Amino acid sequence: MARALVTGGQGFIGGHLVKELLVRGDEVVVLDLPGAPGRALELHGLGSDVELIEGDVSDRLVVDRAVAGADSIFHLAAQTLVGPAAEDPVGTFRSNVAGTWTVLEAAREEGAGAVVVASSDKAYGPSESLPYREGDELRPTAPYEGSKAAADVISRSYWKSWGLPVAVTRLANVYGGGDLNFSRLIPEVVTAYLADREPQIRSDGSPQRDFLHVSDAVFAYLAIEGALGEGAPRGEALNAGTGQPRSVREVIEQIKAATGSNREPDYLLDRNPDGEIDQQYVDATRLTRATGWSPNTSFEEGINEAVDWYRDYGDPHK
Numbered sequence: 001m002a003r004a005l006v007t008g009g010q011g012f013i014g015g016h017l018v019k020e021l022l023v024r025g026d027e028v029v030v031l032d033l034p035g036a037p038g039r040a041l042e043l044h045g046l047g048s049d050v051e052l053i054e055g056d057v058s059d060r061l062v063v064d065r066a067v068a069g070a071d072s073i074f075h076l077a078a079q080t081l082v083g084p085a086a087e088d089p090v091g092t093f094r095s096n097v098a099g100t101w102t103v104l105e106a107a108r109e110e111g112a113g114a115v116v117v118a119s120s121d122k123a124y125g126p127s128e129s130l131p132y133r134e135g136d137e138l139r140p141t142a143p144y145e146g147s148k149a150a151a152d153v154i155s156r157s158y159w160k161s162w163g164l165p166v167a168v169t170r171l172a173n174v175y176g177g178g179d180l181n182f183s184r185l186i187p188e189v190v191t192a193y194l195a196d197r198e199p200q201i202r203s204d205g206s207p208q209r210d211f212l213h214v215s216d217a218v219f220a221y222l223a224i225e226g227a228l229g230e231g232a233p234r235g236e237a238l239n240a241g242t243g244q245p246r247s248v249r250e251v252i253e254q255i256k257a258a259t260g261s262n263r264e265p266d267y268l269l270d271r272n273p274d275g276e277i278d279q280q281y282v283d284a285t286r287l288t289r290a291t292g293w294s295p296n297t298s299f300e301e302g303i304n305e306a307v308d309w310y311r312d313y314g315d316p317h318k
C-alpha cells in the first residue's frame with residue numbers, strides 16, 4: 001500500500017486531498033498543528049482513517065516522524081491568511097519558508113518518490129501582464145506572497161541540486177464546501193446569505209480573481225504527483241486555475257442566485273484596499289500539457305456545491 005503524507009491535512013484543501021487519497025487506497029499520514037482550526041479530518045469524518053501527527057512543520061523531529069516511509073508528500077501546511085501573515089511576518093516565514101525547507105530536507109534524506117509543494121498565484125505579486133504564466137518573474141510585495149515565492153524557489157532548487165522529484169503548485173483562489181476560513185470571500189458571502197444578513201465586503205466589489213473549485217485543485221495535486229513518477233514536471237512550477245477572472249460583484253451575484261437572497265452586500269470601501277491586487281488569473285496550459293488536467297467544475301456548479309455544504313454546516317456565528 002502506498003503511503004502519502006499531507007502536511008496541513010486539517011486545512012481546507014488538505015482535508016479534501018486526504019479524502020481522495022483514502023479513496024484511491026493510500027495509507028495517509030497528516031501533519032498539522034495541535035488544535036488546527038480547520039478540523040478537516042473531523043468535518044469529513046476521517047479521524048479514524050488517518051495517522052495524525054500533531055506538531056509544527058518547522059520542527060525537524062516532528063517532520064522526520066511524518067516523512068518516515070512516505071512514498072508521496074503533499075506539503076500544504078502554511079499560514080494562509082494574508083492579514084494575519086502581515087501581522088506576524090516572522091511566524092509566517094517560520095511556518096511557510098522554514099517549514100518548507102524542513103519538509104524538503106527530510107524528504108531528501110528519506111528518498112521520497114514525489115513531493116508536491118503548495119506555492120500560490122499570490123507569489124507572482126502585482127503584474128501588468130495577465131494571465132500569469134510560470135515563466136513570469138515572481139514579484140511579491142506582502143509577507144504572505146513573499147513567503148510563498150521563497151518556498152516556491154527553494155523547492156525547485158531541490159530538484160536541480162539533489163534530484164528530489166519535486167514540483168510546485170501555483171493555484172488560483174480555491175473555494176468550495178469545507179473552508180472554515182470565514183475571512184475569505186466565498187465562505188463569508190455564502191454563510192451571510194444563508195443566515196439572512198448582509199455580507200461584509202472589504203472592497204468596492206471590483207477586484208477580479210480566478211476561482212477554482214476545490215475538487216479541481218485536488219485533482220491538480222494528484223495529476224502532478226502522478227506525472228512526477230514519470231519525470232515530466234520535476235523542478236517545475238505549475239499554475240492551476242480556470243483562466244477566467246471574475247469580479248467580487250459577479251461572485252456575490254452567483255451566490256445570491258444560489259441562495260435566493262435579495263440582500264445587497266455591505267461594501268466597506270469605495271475602492272480596492274491598500275496592498276490588494278486588482279486583477280489576478282492564471283494560464284494553466286503547462287499543467288494541462290504535462291498531465292492532461294483541466295478544471296471540470298463550472299462556477300455555477302461549484303457555488304451550488306458550496307451553498308449546499310454551508311447550509312448543512314449551519315451558521316458559524318451562532
Ligand SMILES: NC(=O)c1ccc[n+]([C@@H]2O[C@H](COP(=O)([O-])OP(=O)(O)OC[C@H]3O[C@@H](n4cnc5c(N)ncnc54)[C@H](O)[C@@H]3O)[C@@H](O)[C@H]2O)c1
Pocket residue numbers: 007008009010011012013014031032033036037038055056057058075076077078079080081094095099118119120121148170171172173174175181
Ligand atoms: N485556499 C486557497 O485559495 C489557496 C490558493 C493557492 C494556494 N494555497 C495554498 O494551499 C495550501 C493549503 O491552503 P488552505 O486553503 O487549505 O489553507 P488552510 O489555512 O485551510 O490550511 C493550512 C493548514 O496548515 C496548518 N498549519 C499552519 N501552520 C502550520 C505549522 N507551522 N505547522 C503545521 N501545520 C501548520 C494549519 O493548521 C491548517 O490546517 C497553503 O499552502 C496555501 O498557501 C491556497
